[in-house]
């Protein structure tokens with residue numbers, strides 16, 4: 001019996017794929033960088049959840065608008081899924097156009 005430790009993969013901030021980003025060293029400021037095999041671009045994992053509620057709401061809204069799922073958003077920002085769902089529920093309440 002083997003236990004698979006599921007590593008959290010970063011979603012590409014450029015093309016949105018969540019299975020193509022590989023770790024790509026650190027930026028000058030010490031942030032983790034990723035390289036996307038799918039679109040060939042590198043990006044920085046800057047959106048790490050640190051309880052900055054307002055930022056998270058804005059970022060979630062952006063990706064939700066683009067059609068990403070709550071699971072993808074949760075992975076991209078490393079925000080608990082329940083938190084993303086709560087934000088989306090609020091967005092849907094306030095904005096009819098976000099309802100799916």
Ligand SMILES: [Zn+2]
Nearest residue numbers: 012015036039
């Ligand atoms: Zn990409």
